Amino acid sequence: MTDAHETAADSSLRTTGGAPPDDDGPSAAEAPIPLLEPREGVPPVVADEAALTEVTAAFAAGSGPVAVDAERASGYRYGQRAYLVQLRRQGAGTALIDPVACPDLTALGEALSGAEWVLHAATQDLPCLREIGMVPTRLFDTELAGRLAGFPRVGLGAMVESVLGFVLEKGHSAVDWSTRPLPEPWLRYAALDVELLVDLRDALEKELDRQGKLEWARQEFDAIASAPPPEPRKDPWRRTSGMHKVRRRRQLAVVRELWQTRDRIAQRRDVSPGKVLPDAAIVEAALAMPADVHALAALNGFGHRTGRRQLEQWQAAVDRARTLPDARLPQPGQPVAGPPPPRAWADKDPAAAARLSAARAAVSALAERLNMPQENLIAPDTVRRVCWEPPKSVDAESVGAALAGHGARPWQVEQVTPVLVAALSVQGA
Numbered sequence: 001m002t003d004a005h006e007t008a009a010d011s012s013l014r015t016t017g018g019a020p021p022d023d024d025g026p027s028a029a030e031a032p033i034p035l036l037e038p039r040e041g042v043p044p045v046v047a048d049e050a051a052l053t054e055v056t057a058a059f060a061a062g063s064g065p066v067a068v069d070a071e072r073a074s075g076y077r078y079g080q081r082a083y084l085v086q087l088r089r090q091g092a093g094t095a096l097i098d099p100v101a102c103p104d105l106t107a108l109g110e111a112l113s114g115a116e117w118v119l120h121a122a123t124q125d126l127p128c129l130r131e132i133g134m135v136p137t138r139l140f141d142t143e144l145a146g147r148l149a150g151f152p153r154v155g156l157g158a159m160v161e162s163v164l165g166f167v168l169e170k171g172h173s174a175v176d177w178s179t180r181p182l183p184e185p186w187l188r189y190a191a192l193d194v195e196l197l198v199d200l201r202d203a204l205e206k207e208l209d210r211q212g213k214l215e216w217a218r219q220e221f222d223a224i225a226s227a228p229p230p231e232p233r234k235d236p237w238r239r240t241s242g243m244h245k246v247r248r249r250r251q252l253a254v255v256r257e258l259w260q261t262r263d264r265i266a267q268r269r270d271v272s273p274g275k276v277l278p279d280a281a282i283v284e285a286a287l288a289m290p291a292d293v294h295a296l297a298a299l300n301g302f303g304h305r306t307g308r309r310q311l312e313q314w315q316a317a318v319d320r321a322r323t324l325p326d327a328r329l330p331q332p333g334q335p336v337a338g339p340p341p342p343r344a345w346a347d348k349d350p351a352a353a354a355r356l357s358a359a360r361a362a363v364s365a366l367a368e369r370l371n372m373p374q375e376n377l378i379a380p381d382t383v384r385r386v387c388w389e390p391p392k393s394v395d396a397e398s399v400g401a402a403l404a405g406h407g408a409r410p411w412q413v414e415q416v417t418p419v420l421v422a423a424l425s426v427q428g429a
Contacts, residue, residue, distance in 0.1 A: 035166045038191040040093050042184065045084075047101035052108065055087075055095045060111035062092035065140065067118045067197035070125045071190060073178040075274070078266045082128040083177035088194040089115070096187060099132045100180070106133030113137050118201045120156045122224050130229065139225050140217075142197065145204040148213050148220070150371035160196055163203045168192055211371075216411040220376075223409055238334055242283040249329040253321035254286040256330055261317040277301065277314070285318060338381070339388035349388070356387040358423035366419050378416045382406040386420060394424045 046055050059066065071084040085097040085105065099105065109129075117136035119125055121143040129135070146154035153159070157168045172189040179186075208214040233239075237259035246252055259282060266273040281301020290296040293311040296318065297303065302311060339345075345353035363383060367374040374380070385406055391398035400417045408416070 030165060032161045032165050032167045035160075035168055035192055035195065038094055038188065038195050042188050042191050043094050043096055045182065045187065046095060046097040049102065052097065052102045052105075055092075055097065056108045056111050058092040059087060059089050059095065059108065062089035064090045065116040065118045065198050065201060066112055067194040067201075068125070068129070068134075068136075069119065069190070069193045069197070070128050071177040072128055073176050075174070075272050076176040077178050077272060078270050080128050082125075082132060084182065084190055085129070085132070085134070086190050086194045088197065090198070094191050094194060096190060100178075104133055109134035116140055118142065118197050120159075120197065122221075126224070127229070136225055139221050140201045140205070141221055141224060142200050142204055144220055144224075144376070145201075145208060145217055147376045148217050148372050149204060149207050149211060156193065159204075160200060163200055163207075164196055166196060216409075219409040219411050235330075235334060240282055241279040245283055246286050247332065249326075249332060250321065250324075251286040251289065252330045252332065253324050253328075254289065254318050255282055257317040257321045258282045258285060258314060261313065265313075285314070289322070290315065290318060339384050342384065345388075352388050355390065355424055356384065359383050359387050359420055362419035362423045363416065366415065370415070378403070378408060378412050379406075382408055383420070387424070390424050394421060396421055399424065 044051075046052050066087055066089040069086040070082040071086075072080050073083050074080065077083075082099045085099055086094065087097070088094045097105065097108075112134075114137070117139045119136075119139060119141055122139055122141040126136075142156070142159060143154045146159050151159065151162065153162070157170050160166050160168050169189060169192065172186045175186060177186075182190075205214065208217050235256075237256045240255055240259055243255065246255055258277070262273050262277045262282070266276045269276070278301050281299065284299050284301060285296065288295070288299055290299065293308070293315045296315050297306065297311055302314065306314075339352075340348060342353075342356060345356060360383065363378060364374055367377045370377065382403060386399065386402050391402055396417050399421050400413045403413045403416060403420070404410075
């Protein structure tokens with residue numbers, strides 16, 4: 001019996017049903033059922049080594065897939081660390097773990113290493129889970145499964161409602177999860193996020209199998225699980241919102257100095273950088289190039305609430321950029337590996353532009369036939385690279401090898417190669 005079925009059997013809770021739906025999903029006449037309480041209630045938060053050891057043993061002894069979720073404090077704290085980890089497994093129930101009090105969950109991760117982890121939007125949670133020692137060897141991503149299966153809305157709440165017929169309360173998704181102690185309603189919300197995750201996984205597996213896409217999904221999940229941690233972003237200051245307004249190299253240097261100063265302050269205070277200084281204020285200072293703190297204080301974002309010492313700190317960053325020698329000023333654009341932006345192709349290489357147009361149309365038509373987003377069928381960057389530098393001899397073997405060389409999975413190579421060969425061949429004729 002699944003967790004959802006067991007929940008339905010408990011008449012004290014306002015929930016019913018929960019088995020994987022028929023092909024058409026829950027009947028339109030059946031109103032979705034609010035899921036108000038975890039089946040066993042809200043568990044106590046694990047916040048010491050003794051409780052963690054007990055939970056680790058319980059989950060190691062459990063059976064089947066393990067639902068995993070993590071809550072961060074994006075917009076409140078510096079970085080993307082986890083402030084709560086939720087798990088659920090048959091035979092172990094639900095656990096809520098405080099990774100601030102228990103920062104090393106390596107033993108728990110190792111105890112679950114042989115199990116399939118079920119996550120929703122896995123790539124969002126895996127980095128913060130990796131930081132605390134939890135790294136899956138196998139996973140099932142319910143969001144990605146929904147995309148491959150052609151669901152129009154793939155948020156967790158939308159998927160649980162459309163597939164299982166339950167409504168999840170989502171009012172606490174953007175709260176400050178670094179708050180201690182965590183309020184009871186937040187903990188209930190967090191526990192409910194993993195309550196039906198395995199049931200959702202089971203239903204989506206059946207749907208993918210029905211559509212002939214289950215092996216495709218498995219290849220995608222394996223690629224996520226085996227992917228190395230991403231490389232640190234080069235020149236992250238260039239992602240400051242509003243950067244398109246900044247054109248001169250000296251102004252770019254102001255953005256860089258202010259961004260780096262803000263980042264150091266935010267890291268020291270453990271607060272979100274945007275709470276230290278908004279991006280809009282950084283861009284405004286770069287455009288105005290204030291000569292002193294009085295001019296700086298007149299700009300939006302540096303008003304009367306900013307203390308003298310803070311103003312001097314920001315002005316010092318502006319002054320450093322002012323006095324940099326020209327040789328040390330940042331260049332206007334970032335060097336980009338690979339082909340130029342598609343908008344420049346018509347001028348640089350009209351034949352390549354024609355190939356890309358044909359390939360995009362072919363991939364779009366194929367994605368529509370397969371009922372999935374184009375970006376899940378094949379990465380747009382991969383299509384651009386193959387069109388910019390196609391194989392010398394365009395055939396199934398060479399195009400397939402080119403796709404695989406850019407990281408396409410076997411199922412993608414199989415599906416996309418024929419349409420790309422046709423598109424590249426027509427343009428090359």
